[in-house]
Amino acid sequence: xxxxxxxxxxxxxxxxxxGKLNLPATRLPVAVDAPVPAMDSPFVLxxxxxxxxxxxxxxxxxxxxxxxxxEIRQQLRGVIAAxxxxxxxxFALAGDVIARKCNVPVLYKFELAGTPTDIQLVRQGLExxxxxxxxxxx
Numbered sequence: 608x609x610x611x612x613x614x615x616x617x618x619x620x621x622x623x624x625x626g627k628l629n630l631p632a633t634r635l636p637v638a639v640d641a642p643v644p645a646m647d648s649p650f651v652l653x654x655x656x657x658x659x660x661x662x663x664x665x666x667x668x669x670x671x672x673x674x675x676x677x678e679i680r681q682q683l684r685g686v687i688a689a690x691x692x693x694x695x696x697x698f699a700l701a702g703d704v705i706a707r708k709c710n711v712p713v714l715y716k717f718e719l720a721g722t723p724t725d726i727q728l729v730r731q732g733l734e735x736x737x738x739x740x741x742x743x744x745x
Contacts, residue, residue, distance in 0.1 A: 610631050610632065610633060610646070610648060610649075610650045610651075611625065611628070611632040611633070611650060611653055611733075612632070612633050612635065612644075612646055612650045612651075612652050612679075613625050613632055613633070613635065613653040613654065614634070614635040614653075614654050614655065614669050615634060615655070616637070616657070616667065617637075619720075620689060620719045620720040621653060621654075621655050623720040623721075624653070624717065624720050624721045624725075624726070625653065627723075627726045628726060628729060628730060630730070630733070632653075633646070635669045635670060635673055636669060637669060639668065639669070639672075643669075643672060643673045643676060643679065645678075645679075646678075646679045647678075647682065649683075649684045650682055650683065650684065651683075651684055651686065651687060651714060651733065651736070652670070652674075652683055652685075652686045652687070652705065653687045653688075653689070654666065654667065654670050654686060654687070654689065654701045654702065654705060655667065655688075655689040655690065655701065656688060656689065656690040656691075656697065656698070657701070658697040658701070659697075660694075660697070662697050662700055665697065665700040665701045665704050666701045666704050667701070670701070670705070674705070674708075674709060680709060683709050683711055684711060684736075685706075685711050685712045685736060686702045686705045686711060686712075686713055687702065687713075687714050687715045687716070687717070688700070688701050688702025688703070688713060688715075689716070689717055689718070689721070690716065690717075690718060691719060692718050698716070698718075702716055714729075714733070714736060715729050715732055
């Protein structure tokens with residue numbers, strides 16, 4: 608199975624989700640001046656949503672900074688988004704924004720740190736995703 612790249616804020620929800628997946632994962636740094644880790648093989652991005660009430664600012668800055676690097680963006684194969692259902696229409700909106708801008712699929716959406724069912728479904732889904740033939744047509 609290929610790698611995961613993720614961003615987790617101070618709340619730690621995405622970090623807890625990643626820990627339960629028990630899969631190889633690289634964390635994007637929170638600090639703006641920290642170097643972005645190199646991703647030289649295909650990966651799936653796991654990203655929380657930070658939208659305001661109108662959906663602005665959904666994608667965290669460190670994720671935007673990483674995806675603005677062509678060498679990282681070209682390795683992105685899909686996105687899994689986190690959010691809080693109490694925010695209604697903006698729930699996991701970052702996944703939709705990233706998928707649209709990078710022309711990759713949204714593979715899954717989960718709330719906060721996820722449930723045991725979310726963990727199971729993501730693990731199974733990633734296994735299927737990485738074993739399907741991939742086309743570079745984006």
